[in-house]
Amino acid sequence: MTMTTSDRVGRRGSRRAASLLSVAVSVLVLAACGGSSADPPALAGDLYQVDGETAHLQCQGAGSPTVVLLGGQGFTTTTWDSFRAALGPDVRTCAWDYPGVGHSTGAPMMTAARAASSLDGTLRAADVPRPVVVVGHSIAGLTTRLYVGEHPDDVAGVVLFDPTVASFARMFDDKEFRPGWDGTASADQVEQVTAWPDIPFEILRHDPAVYATAKVWNATVETQWGTEQAAFARLAPTGTARIVQGSGHNVYQDAEGESLAAVQRVLDAVVTKR
Numbered sequence: 322m323t324m325t326t327s328d329r330v331g332r333r334g335s336r337r338a339a340s341l342l343s344v345a346v347s348v349l350v351l352a353a354c355g356g357s358s359a360d361p362p363a364l365a366g367d368l369y370q371v372d373g374e375t376a377h378l379q380c381q382g383a384g385s386p387t388v389v390l391l392g393g394q395g396f397t398t399t400t401w402d403s404f405r406a407a408l409g410p411d412v413r414t415c416a417w418d419y420p421g422v423g424h425s426t427g428a429p430m431m432t433a434a435r436a437a438s439s440l441d442g443t444l445r446a447a448d449v450p451r452p453v454v455v456v457g458h459s460i461a462g463l464t465t466r467l468y469v470g471e472h473p474d475d476v477a478g479v480v481l482f483d484p485t486v487a488s489f490a491r492m493f494d495d496k497e498f499r500p501g502w503d504g505t506a507s508a509d510q511v512e513q514v515t516a517w518p519d520i521p522f523e524i525l526r527h528d529p530a531v532y533a534t535a536k537v538w539n540a541t542v543e544t545q546w547g548t549e550q551a552a553f554a555r556l557a558p559t560g561t562a563r564i565v566q567g568s569g570h571n572v573y574q575d576a577e578g579e580s581l582a583a584v585q586r587v588l589d590a591v592v593t594k595r
């Protein structure tokens with residue numbers, strides 16, 4: 322499917338713009354769901370009762386602050402196995418299963434507010450020391466934006482890999498690709514957060530050339546995505562967003578070395594500020 326006609330881009334409410342963005346989000350949803358399966362992996366962490374549901378959190382390593390890992394849509398805690406091993410035993414990490422994913426229970430329809438509430442409840446139930454450093458991928462951008470906005474004292478730093486932005490979230494309501502999120506509600510929720518505290522914040526985004534070669538979507542969609550991610554980074558006074566050359570959407574896997582370096586920079590900055 323090739324889309325290069327400029328008249329497909331217009332106002333957010335136009336049918337052609339919605340169609341174009343829907344294709345873009347569809348691709349990301351498929352990518353983010355690629356690691357999921359009908360049966361969750363063997364239980365490796367602990368289960369907590371949060372808001373009447375069972376939440377799964379798997380923690381390992383030592384050190385402070387704790388790094389909380391949030392996967393993309395459909396990914397379980399195991400998506401971070403290689404990344405955590407590379408961080409080493411001296412970094413305390415806690416990987417979380419979203420409600421309805423892996424060993425966490427709950428209805429499949431999710432919003433950013435529900436995810437942020439469940440995350441907060443899980444960290445409190447597990448007595449995870451705060452503030453934490455949040456590291457997330459894709460749809461975790463929605464959860465993180467709201468969580469930091471609602472709990473600014475509980476987050477010391479953030480690293481996001483190709484985070485979902487509000488305009489793309491609104492396309493989730495298209496039943497053509499149904500990722501299990503109420504996108505319109507989530508977008509409305511995260512857009513209420515217009516500023517973060519002064520914390521170290523890095524966004525690492527995919528290389529536009531990767532998808533340009535595949536002709537998945539046109540340059541206008543790519544530009545919009547990059548523009549919104551840059552605006553997202555500016556929620557924090559010193560936040561940054563940059564392209565990782567040669568990386569696709571799963572930046573933490575495609576460019577593990579650069580991704581690890583970003584997390585280490587944020588950890589170092591947090592320790593320095595203490």
